[in-house]
Amino acid sequence: MSPGSLLRGVARRPVLALALAVIIGVFACALLAPLLAPYAPDDQMFDGLSLDGAPLPPSAQFLLGTDTLGRDLLSRLIYGARTSLLIGLVANGTAVMIGLAVGVIAGYFSGLLGGVLMRFTDLMTAFPALLLAIVLAALLKPSLWIVAMVIAMVNWVQVARIGYTETRSLAERDFILAERAMGAGNLRILTRHILPHLVPTAIVWGTLGIATTVLLEATLSFLGIGVQPPQPSWGNIVFESQSYFQSAPWLVFFPGAAILATALSFNLVGDALRDLIDPTQRGRD
Amino acid sequence: MTAPVLSVEGLCVDARTPQGARRVLHDVSFALNAGETLCLAGESGSGKSVTSLAIMRLLAKSSLRVAAGAIKLGGQDLLALPESAMRRLRGGDVAMIFQEPMTSLNPVMSIGAQLTEAIRIHQGAQDAPARARDMLDAVRITDPARRLAQFPHELSGGMRQRVMIAMALSCRPRVLIADEPTTALDVTVQAQILTLMRELKGEFGTSIILITHDMGVVAEMADRVAILQGGRIIEQAGVVPLFTAPREDYTRTLLAAVPRLGARAGEDGPPRVTTISPPTPPPGESPVLFVRDLAVTYRAHGKWFGGGSALKAVDNVSFELRRGRTLGLVGESGSGKSTTGKAVLGLIPFAGEVALDGVPIAGLSTREMRPLRRKAQMIFQDPYASLDPRMPVAAAIAEPLAIHGIGTASERRERAAELLRRVGLSPDHGSRYPHEFSGGQRQRICIARALALEPRLIVADESVAALDVSVRARVLDLMLELQETMGLAYLFISHDMAVIERMCHDVAVMRAGRIVEAGSRRAVFEAPADAYTRELMAAVPVPDPTRRPGVPLIPE
Numbered sequence: 095m096s097p098g099s100l101l102r103g104v105a106r107r108p109v110l111a112l113a114l115a116v117i118i119g120v121f122a123c124a125l126l127a128p129l130l131a132p133y134a135p136d137d138q139m140f141d142g143l144s145l146d147g148a149p150l151p152p153s154a155q156f157l158l159g160t161d162t163l164g165r166d167l168l169s170r171l172i173y174g175a176r177t178s179l180l181i182g183l184v185a186n187g188t189a190v191m192i193g194l195a196v197g198v199i200a201g202y203f204s205g206l207l208g209g210v211l212m213r214f215t216d217l218m219t220a221f222p223a224l225l226l227a228i229v230l231a232a233l234l235k236p237s238l239w240i241v242a243m244v245i246a247m248v249n250w251v252q253v254a255r256i257g258y259t260e261t262r263s264l265a266e267r268d269f270i271l272a273e274r275a276m277g278a279g280n281l282r283i284l285t286r287h288i289l290p291h292l293v294p295t296a297i298v299w300g301t302l303g304i305a306t307t308v309l310l311e312a313t314l315s316f317l318g319i320g321v322q323p324p325q326p327s328w329g330n331i332v333f334e335s336q337s338y339f340q341s342a343p344w345l346v347f348f349p350g351a352a353i354l355a356t357a358l359s360f361n362l363v364g365d366a367l368r369d370l371i372d373p374t375q376r377g378r379d
Numbered sequence: 380m381t382a383p384v385l386s387v388e389g390l391c392v393d394a395r396t397p398q399g400a401r402r403v404l405h406d407v408s409f410a411l412n413a414g415e416t417l418c419l420a421g422e423s424g425s426g427k428s429v430t431s432l433a434i435m436r437l438l439a440k441s442s443l444r445v446a447a448g449a450i451k452l453g454g455q456d457l458l459a460l461p462e463s464a465m466r467r468l469r470g471g472d473v474a475m476i477f478q479e480p481m482t483s484l485n486p487v488m489s490i491g492a493q494l495t496e497a498i499r500i501h502q503g504a505q506d507a508p509a510r511a512r513d514m515l516d517a518v519r520i521t522d523p524a525r526r527l528a529q530f531p532h533e534l535s536g537g538m539r540q541r542v543m544i545a546m547a548l549s550c551r552p553r554v555l556i557a558d559e560p561t562t563a564l565d566v567t568v569q570a571q572i573l574t575l576m577r578e579l580k581g582e583f584g585t586s587i588i589l590i591t592h593d594m595g596v597v598a599e600m601a602d603r604v605a606i607l608q609g610g611r612i613i614e615q616a617g618v619v620p621l622f623t624a625p626r627e628d629y630t631r632t633l634l635a636a637v638p639r640l641g642a643r644a645g646e647d648g649p650p651r652v653t654t655i656s657p658p659t660p661p662p663g664e665s666p667v668l669f670v671r672d673l674a675v676t677y678r679a680h681g682k683w684f685g686g687g688s689a690l691k692a693v694d695n696v697s698f699e700l701r702r703g704r705t706l707g708l709v710g711e712s713g714s715g716k717s718t719t720g721k722a723v724l725g726l727i728p729f730a731g732e733v734a735l736d737g738v739p740i741a742g743l744s745t746r747e748m749r750p751l752r753r754k755a756q757m758i759f760q761d762p763y764a765s766l767d768p769r770m771p772v773a774a775a776i777a778e779p780l781a782i783h784g785i786g787t788a789s790e791r792r793e794r795a796a797e798l799l800r801r802v803g804l805s806p807d808h809g810s811r812y813p814h815e816f817s818g819g820q821r822q823r824i825c826i827a828r829a830l831a832l833e834p835r836l837i838v839a840d841e842s843v844a845a846l847d848v849s850v851r852a853r854v855l856d857l858m859l860e861l862q863e864t865m866g867l868a869y870l871f872i873s874h875d876m877a878v879i880e881r882m883c884h885d886v887a888v889m890r891a892g893r894i895v896e897a898g899s900r901r902a903v904f905e906a907p908a909d910a911y912t913r914e915l916m917a918a919v920p921v922p923d924p925t926r927r928p929g930v931p932l933i934p935e
Contacts, residue, residue, distance in 0.1 A: 267764060268759045268761060268764040268765035269764065269765050269766055269767045269768075271721075271726065271757075271759070271765070272757065272759065272765045272766075272825075272828075273767075273778070273782075274726060275724055275726060275752070275755075275756065275757040276752060276756070276778065276779040276782050276828075276832070277748070277749045277752030277753070277779070277782050277783060278778075278782045279745065279782075280745075282782065287767050287770075290769050291769060372769075
C-alpha cells in the first residue's frame with residue numbers, strides 16, 4: 095500500500111478527510127497552544143466580564159466568549175486540548191494494552207491461569223467504576239498522570255473481555271493447529287498469529303474509548319479529583335459551566351462540540367484504519 | 380403430455396458488485412414434470428444454489444437480483460407475486476431442505492414444536508400434533524411420540540435430515556427443492572436418506588429438484604439432469620443418455636473425474652504418475668510411523684463438583700507406515716480417524732506407543748518434540764481455515780522454515796518460490812493473501828507449506844473433501860507425484876471410499892474408535908472381511924444410472 099494510493103483513498107472519502115483534519119487540528123492545538131491561544135488560559139481579565147459580572151458571549155475580542163471568571167474560552171479550549179488529548183491517548187493506550195495482555199493470555203492459556211485472570215476481570219467489571227476511580231484518586235495525589243492511570247485501571251476490563259473471547263475462538267482455528275503441527279512455540283503463535291488478528295479490535299476500542307475517557311476525566315474533575323483547576327481540560331470546562339447553561343450556553347456548547355467532534359473523528363479514522371490493515375478488505379470500497 | 384409443475388424460463392440473475400452488475404445466471408431454462416426428479420449438477424460457483432434460491436424468491440436482496448425471466452408454478456408467475464402470497468407458497472407449494480440439518484433446525488425448539496408450527500402456518504390444522512407424529516412416522520423415525528419432545532442436538536445427523544424432510548413434506552408440496560441434502564452426512568446415512576426421498580416422492584406425489592455436486596448421487600436419484608457451469612445450463616438430458624453419451628466436453632470431464640469404486644480392482648497400490656521406480660526400503664529400516672495400542676480419552680466436562688465421565692475416542696489402535704507408502708484411515712464421522720491423526724503428531728495427549736522415524740514421542744516436551752516436527756507435517760480439510768488470513772502465502776510457506784530457524788530471510792523467500800512452483804503455482808503469487816486464491820490453489824499452498832521442511836510423513840486429514848471433483852483429481856495426482864519423487868509416506872484420512880481406493884497401499888477401517896479391519900488396499904476392497912466394511916462399500920453411490928442399488932431402508 096503506497097502513500098499515493100493511501101492519499102487517493104482518503105480523498106475519495108470526504109468524511110474521512112474531514113475527520114483527519116479535525117484530529118490534525120486538535121493535535122496542532124495541543125502542540126502549539128502557546129502560539130495559537132490569544133490569551134493566557136488562566137488570565138482572569140477585567141474586561142472579560144460584563145459590568146454586573148456575567149460572562150461575555152462570543153465577540154470580535156473574545157471569539158468564543160468568556161467564562162464566569164472572565165477567562166477567554168478559546169484560549170482555555172486550546173490549552174484544554176493538551177490535557178484532554180494526553181489523557182485520552184495515555185489512559186486509553188494503557189487500558190487497551192492491559193486489556194489485550196490479560197485477555198489474550200487468559201484466552202490462550204485457558205485452564206487455571208486463564209480462569210484466575212478472567213475471574214479477576216469479572217470482579218473489576220462488577221466493581222462500580224466511578225467508585226474505584228474515586229478511591230484510587232483519593233489515595234494518590236491528583237495529577238494529570240495519576241488521572242490517566244486511574245482511568246486506565248477502570249477502562250481495561252471491557253478490552254480484556256473482548257480480547258479473551260476473540261482469542262478463544264482464534265485458538266480453535268485450524269491455522270493455529272497448523273502452526274503447532276509445524277512446531278511453533280507459544281510465544282510465536284501469540285505474537286505472530288493471534289495478536290495481529292486483535293489489532294482491529296484494539297483500534298476500534300482505542301478510538302471508541304477516547305470519547306468515554308474524556309468524559310470520565312470530566313466526571314472526575316467535577317468531583318474535584320481530576321485535573322486540578324486552574325489547568326483547563328475540556329471536561330472540567332463543561333462541568334464548571336454547566337449551571338450557567340441557561341444564561342451562557344456557549345460555555346457548554348463549545349467544549350461539548352470539541353469533545354464530540356474529536357471523539358467522532360477518532361472513531362471514523364479508527365474504522366478506516368481497521369479496513370485498511372485487513373488484507374481481505376483491500377481493493378474493496 | 381401434461382403441463383410441467385414448475386418451469387423456469389430464461390432466468391437471469393445479476394450480482395451487485397462495486398464495478399456494477401455482474402451476471403451470475405445466464406438464461407437458465409428448465410421444466411420440472413409431475414413426479415419427476417430433476418438434478419441440477421455442477422461444481423461450486425456454477426449457479427445451482429442461486430437458481431434454487433431464485434425459485435423460492437429468497438435471494439439476498441442486497442447482493443442478488445433477478446434481471447429477466449419467468450418462474451412459473453402451475454401457470455402462475457412466481458416473480459410477479461406479492462411477497463405475502465409468496466410467503467404462503469413457500470413451505471406450502473414449494474418446500475426446501477438444506478445441506479446442514481443442524482443449522483436449519485432451531486436449536487432451542489423441540490422437534491414437535493417446529494413440525495407443528497410448519498403444519499399450523501400453512502394448514503391451520505387443529506390436529507397439528509397428531510399430524511406431526513404421522514409425518515415422523517412417514518420418514519421412518521422410530522418412536523415418533525418420544526422424538527417430538529426431543530431437541531435437535533439429541534438427534535443424529537441422519538435423523539435431523541429426516542425431520543427436515545418431514546417438515547418439508549408435511550404440507551404435501553408440489554415441488555421439493557433439496558440443496559445438497561446429503562453432503563454433510565455419512566455415506567451409509569446418505570444411502571438411507573436417498574432411498575427415503577425416492578420412496579416419499581411416490582407417496583406424496585412431489586416433484587423434486589435435487590441440487591448436488593456428486594455425480595454418484597445424480598446417477599442414483601435423477602430422472603433428468605441439467606449440468607450447470609459458470610451460471611449456464613450447458614447440457615440437459617435424461618439421466619441414462621447423459622451418463623452413457625454426454626454431449627459436452629465439460630460433462631465428460633466431470634464424469635471422468637468422479638472416482639469410481641472398483642476402478643483399481645486387480646491392482647496393487649495407487650497408479651504411478653512418474654517414471655521413477657518405486658522405492659525399495661532397505662531391510663531393517665524402521666517405519667516412518669509406528670503406532671501400537673494408541674488410545675485417546677476425552678474427559679467430558681463434569682458438573683461443578685465431581686469429575687466428568689471419560690470418553691474413549693480412540694482405543695487400541697495399532698499400525699505402521701513405511702517410506703513411500705500410503706495408509707488410508709477410513710471411517711464415518713465419530714470413528715476417531717481424525718483424532719488418531721492428531722495423536723500421532725503429538726498434537727493431543729494420548730496413551731500407548733507412537734514412534735516417528737524410530738523415535739518414540741510419548742511424553743516429549745514441546746522443546747524435545749520440535750526436531751521431530753520436521754519429520755511429520757499435516758494437511759487439513761479446509762485449506763482456507765488452516766492458512767492465517769493475515770499472512771501472504773509466501774510467508775505462510777516459509778513459516779515452518781522460520782519456526783525452525785532454517786536459512787536467512789532471503790533463502791527462505793527463494794525456497795517458498797521454489798515450493799510454489801513445485802505444487803504448480805506461480806512464484807509471483809507469493810505476495811497475495813489466501814482469500815485471493817481458489818479452493819484447489821489454497822490446498823496446493825498448504826501442501827507447499829507441508830513440504831517446506833522436507834518431511835518424511837504427511838498426515839492428510841480429509842485433504843480433498845472440500846474440493847470440487849475436477850480439482851480434487853488434480854490435487855490427488857500432485858500428492859501421488861510428490862510421494863513418488865520425495866518418498867513421502869502418507870497417513871491419508873478420509874470418509875470417501877473411492878478416494879481411499881485411489882490413493883492407498885494399505886487401508887484401516889475405523890469404527891467407534893477401533894480398527895475393525897486392516898490390510899492391503901486390494902485385500903480390503905476386493906474381499907472385505909468385516910460386515911461394516913461391506914456396508915460402507917455398498918453405500919457409496921455408483922455413478923452409473925443403470926445400476927441403481929436397492930438399499931433396504933432401515934428405520935432410525
